Amino acid sequence: MGVDEDGYIFAACTFFAKNHPGEMCGSNGLPLTPSSVTILGQAQRLLHLEHPNLCTYLDVIRCKHERIIVVSEVIGKSLNDFKSKFSFDQIMNIGLQVANGLNFLHKQDIMHRTLSDDNILIDNYGYVKLFNYGMHYMTKGGNEIPFPLGLPRYLSPEIILGGGGPSADVWSFGIILLELCIGKLWQNLRPGPILRRILTLVHAGNTAERIAREHDHYDAYKQVPETLRNIIEKCLKIYPSGRATFSELVHDLSALDSKQMVEVKRPQGLLGCKLQVLYHLWQLAGGDIQSELKKNCLIKNSPPILSMPIAILLDGSTIGGKTGALFDRRIAMYSLKLLKQRLSHISPHDFYPLMHERKKEYDAVTLPKIIRERDTEYQFYRLLWFNRLLHGYPHTASYIRAEAEIDIPPLVRGDVWAALLGISGDIEDQYERIDKETPTPTDRQIDVDIPRCHQYCWLLSGERGHRMLKRLLKAWLLTNPQYVYWQGLDSLTAPFLYLNFCNEARAFACMQAFVPKFLHKFFLKDNSSVIKEYLAKFWQMTAFHEPELATHLHEIHFVPELFAIPWFLTMFSHVFPLHKIVHLWDALLVEGPSLPLFMGVGILRQLRDTLLSSGFNECILLFSDLPEIDIGECVKESIIMCRSSPRSISYRRFTKETISKDPMDLIEVPMDVLFSEICPRISLSDFFSLMCQEKCCVIDIRSNLLFDKSCIDGSINVPYSGVHLAQRELRALGLRPQRAIADAVRLNKNVVIASAEHETAQLFSDYLVKCCVPRVCILHGGIQALHANVPSLFTVPPPRNNGNK
Amino acid sequence: MATNRSGTAQRPNGAPQTKVCQFKLVLLGESAVGKSSLVLRFVKGQFHEYQESTIGAAFLTQTVCLDDTTVKFEIWDTAGQERYHSLAPMYYRGAQAAIVVYDITNQDTFGRAKNWVKELQRQASPSIVIALAGNKSDLAAKRMVEFEEAQAYADENGLLFMETSAKTAMNVNDIFLAIANKLPKSESAGGAAAGGRRLADGDAPRSSSCCK
Numbered sequence A: 001m002g003v004d005e006d007g008y009i010f011a012a013c014t015f016f017a018k019n020h021p022g023e024m025c026g027s028n029g030l031p032l033t034p035s036s037v038t039i040l041g042q043a044q045r046l047l048h049l050e051h052p053n054l055c056t057y058l059d060v061i062r063c064k065h066e067r068i069i070v071v072s073e074v075i076g077k078s079l080n081d082f083k084s085k086f087s088f089d090q091i092m093n094i095g096l097q098v099a100n101g102l103n104f105l106h107k108q109d110i111m112h113r114t115l116s117d118d119n120i121l122i123d124n125y126g127y128v129k130l131f132n133y134g135m136h137y138m139t140k141g142g143n144e145i146p147f148p149l150g151l152p153r154y155l156s157p158e159i160i161l162g163g164g165g166p167s168a169d170v171w172s173f174g175i176i177l178l179e180l181c182i183g184k185l186w187q188n189l190r191p192g193p194i195l196r197r198i199l200t201l202v203h204a205g206n207t208a209e210r211i212a213r214e215h216d217h218y219d220a221y222k223q224v225p226e227t228l229r230n231i232i233e234k235c236l237k238i239y240p241s242g243r244a245t246f247s248e249l250v251h252d253l254s255a256l257d258s259k260q261m262v263e264v265k266r267p268q269g270l271l272g273c274k275l276q277v278l279y280h281l282w283q284l285a286g287g288d289i290q291s292e293l294k295k296n297c298l299i300k301n302s303p304p305i306l307s308m309p310i311a312i313l314l315d316g317s318t319i320g321g322k323t324g325a326l327f328d329r330r331i332a333m334y335s336l337k338l339l340k341q342r343l344s345h346i347s348p349h350d351f352y353p354l355m356h357e358r359k360k361e362y363d364a365v366t367l368p369k370i371i372r373e374r375d376t377e378y379q380f381y382r383l384l385w386f387n388r389l390l391h392g393y394p395h396t397a398s399y400i401r402a403e404a405e406i407d408i409p410p411l412v413r414g415d416v417w418a419a420l421l422g423i424s425g426d427i428e429d430q431y432e433r434i435d436k437e438t439p440t441p442t443d444r445q446i447d448v449d450i451p452r453c454h455q456y457c458w459l460l461s462g463e464r465g466h467r468m469l470k471r472l473l474k475a476w477l478l479t480n481p482q483y484v485y486w487q488g489l490d491s492l493t494a495p496f497l498y499l500n501f502c503n504e505a506r507a508f509a510c511m512q513a514f515v516p517k518f519l520h521k522f523f524l525k526d527n528s529s530v531i532k533e534y535l536a537k538f539w540q541m542t543a544f545h546e547p548e549l550a551t552h553l554h555e556i557h558f559v560p561e562l563f564a565i566p567w568f569l570t571m572f573s574h575v576f577p578l579h580k581i582v583h584l585w586d587a588l589l590v591e592g593p594s595l596p597l598f599m600g601v602g603i604l605r606q607l608r609d610t611l612l613s614s615g616f617n618e619c620i621l622l623f624s625d626l627p628e629i630d631i632g633e634c635v636k637e638s639i640i641m642c643r644s645s646p647r648s649i650s651y652r653r654f655t656k657e658t659i660s661k662d663p664m665d666l667i668e669v670p671m672d673v674l675f676s677e678i679c680p681r682i683s684l685s686d687f688f689s690l691m692c693q694e695k696c697c698v699i700d701i702r703s704n705l706l707f708d709k710s711c712i713d714g715s716i717n718v719p720y721s722g723v724h725l726a727q728r729e730l731r732a733l734g735l736r737p738q739r740a741i742a743d744a745v746r747l748n749k750n751v752v753i754a755s756a757e758h759e760t761a762q763l764f765s766d767y768l769v770k771c772c773v774p775r776v777c778i779l780h781g782g783i784q785a786l787h788a789n790v791p792s793l794f795t796v797p798p799p800r801n802n803g804n805k
Numbered sequence B: 001m002a003t004n005r006s007g008t009a010q011r012p013n014g015a016p017q018t019k020v021c022q023f024k025l026v027l028l029g030e031s032a033v034g035k036s037s038l039v040l041r042f043v044k045g046q047f048h049e050y051q052e053s054t055i056g057a058a059f060l061t062q063t064v065c066l067d068d069t070t071v072k073f074e075i076w077d078t079a080g081q082e083r084y085h086s087l088a089p090m091y092y093r094g095a096q097a098a099i100v101v102y103d104i105t106n107q108d109t110f111g112r113a114k115n116w117v118k119e120l121q122r123q124a125s126p127s128i129v130i131a132l133a134g135n136k137s138d139l140a141a142k143r144m145v146e147f148e149e150a151q152a153y154a155d156e157n158g159l160l161f162m163e164t165s166a167k168t169a170m171n172v173n174d175i176f177l178a179i180a181n182k183l184p185k186s187e188s189a190g191g192a193a194a195g196g197r198r199l200a201d202g203d204a205p206r207s208s209s210c211c212k
């Protein structure tokens, strides 16, 4: 389409949604969903429609006082603004393009209902697009607005009588064509009389001729080519069933159309970007839809006293005091000047990044993610690059993962998540096949949970959001018969719905892929051992990275069962608002299933000082009413912890990952042993690689007799029998061990306890945790296992010089 | 009778020092009957239409002043879904008081409440003070459980009973006060059988002991 360089490229219009009188409640005792919220939910689907003869919807915004603002692509000017007459060839061509757009809408089961000469736009090259064709759809047939839809002179008789279906659009289309041929109809008449005129047509044999006669244009009408007249007459049949359909009209008009359209090359550079991207970047650059509307007086700021109702009736309805028009036909237009200035220094070359080009480094990468997300230039580069990669998915999956590790642009988060979860194939078809309607006993619980699930989010609080969430949950339960509905599953589904509001099937596919990866077996009917194991591992990770805090919490008998079940069962989605969850999950999807354990530790770490100075009651209160958590910081810390921890220490038996049978990797212990251990165990192979990288300090707690015979090269001997567990001071261990441990702590090394009996290893490692030594773990299988598998690590220590124990 | 937001006992100047008693109270009942809403109303004086569902349990405290004593409630608000049932003993074990909640617009929730009462009578401390709350009394137009029916049941089982509304605040403070009044507060009556609390081994939610 031709976009003239400095022209307007999108527009906004505004109207008011209906106000529910007073404090009305629905049948469940909850307040009725505000109309504006319903409209917002409905309109989401429109944002995803794309057709060459439709102006793409870009945004729907809900403002104060039930005001809705609709943002859409705009081109050229409207039919209404053209003063000169069109030739019959031009009329047929315009007609064909309009019919194409309407045909597409009808195929999507969307009725226009408001077609008029001011929402058919034509650009300089003769390309036609329909503007704001979704009023009827987004307002649920006008139910959610306090004003009637459509301009009177385009309404079909059955609409005026209060009925009507999609064929009403055919009538309006016929009137448009007729007006193009013989001029505007019923001018200077007020709405009432116009409607009456239309109704009198009911008795006419040939409606078009009758209208032409009424306007003294019969001769002009007769000069219209017969083919075109036939089409008009097929549209203006009184009985809706007698009218042509748009697919027939497209067929007829294509046969007549002879116009050669000018090839318009896709613009290069910035304007070649997708409109949605441009709109997003324009906003980041400071573009503000509302302020422009105010400037154009489409939103008036009047003092509240003037908008107060004159009277309020007992049923809650009000009289008087309305301000401004409920629906303003005017639109405000926006150019990209602002954005162009902001990005003017970008070289044309940068618009076409090559797949295998070396990755560009941007300064912004060092800034926090939330700031990066608002940086126009940074987002510009990221979006270009991600769109490129997403286009090549699934072949580009590994590139996408690598880029997602840096950050994920909010505009494409839904696509990127789906890619990270490996979604591909015909998901629509699979989802289509699942029975989402048949009632089940779980429905009651789902029904009471959905209206409590992330309801601050307009999308999820609307009727459409509720319906989709219920369908997703039912579909998921039916597809996973081994699982049951646990409260919290609703919160877990919410982020996927939120990011895939117009792609229910993909939301489902994501959910379906997410659970086995991160929450394997969590939703079993009896999930207690799964959850217990998870919490035990979480507690061990806390001792590993935050020994002082762990000791304190152990001492006040503060256990994770009391607060952390919702954290992990819902992967934090029941605990944080959506804007925080998305950042947590961005990291989760890249780093994998161990990360959440460390996120838990990350949260504790942020509350560390408060927790350390609190007793049991204060601690539990803190978690019942979680204070503000800096998610960016939490993610950063948890990734550092996760990557720096030997993999085996966070080993869980209940995962989907295949478990190696190699004795070097083996680490499983009976559950009751696991629950009694404060420090995690490390596998022989992890230990071996730490040794090779010189990243650990080994403390051998066997007797010095055994140690002197053969020991791990570089290990320190602290015979367990000589340790006073009550002392809690490293000094008590003697100078050499104290130094060695202090050095290990300073260098972030792991402190591995090697022993001949497991009990002593456990007691000694607990002791070190109490001495606030971080990164303590126990060598699984102890000295014997290591000796049996990696004898090469052993050596005979040099004889000791007595007196320096 | 005033409740006190700060959570500390009010001690008017010059008045004789009042006794401070601490009691553990647990809320039980079917999901969505309004347990969390009752607690939120009692503790913070608020009501959220879209109160989030409770997973596991939540803990809050609130203090009420009686004539000569200050009663500090340690409130455990539990998850209502039947599946979370296995966690419940962890919270009602060692509790001196329980509020069993049902929704007056839903007969099934009343049945579930009766089961909770039975379970408490069997498993909880024998001296536990149980109150039955018929919540959402503001929705009287949709009533499915008659006041008289619930009253009769409460009388039979020796329960305190009130119809409450977390939304309008009706009877919310009153039911907590009625419990506070009924709880034994004298030191002599101490021990696990009376107001004092004994911490059984493995009894997770614990804190300091009762009367000081």
Ligand SMILES: Nc1nc2c(ncn2[C@@H]2O[C@H](COP(=O)(O)OP(=O)(O)OP(=O)(O)O)[C@@H](O)[C@H]2O)c(=O)[nH]1
Binding pocket: A029, A030, A451, A452, B029, B030, B031, B032, B033, B034, B035, B036, B037, B038, B048, B049, B050, B051, B052, B053, B054, B055, B078, B079, B080, B081, B135, B136, B137, B138, B139, B164, B165, B166, B167, B168
């Ligand atoms: N009309 C009315 N609605 C209430 C009242 N109390 C609670 N609600 C509503 O009922 C719903 C459930 O309340 P919650 O407090 O979450 O119920 P719950 O018992 O804690 O539920 P779970 O946490 O699932 O066990 C919420 O939407 C509340 O707004 C009340 O007194 N009147």
Ligand SMILES: [Mg+2]
Binding pocket: B035, B036, B037, B052, B053, B054, B077, B078, B079, B080
């Ligand atoms: Mg609750």
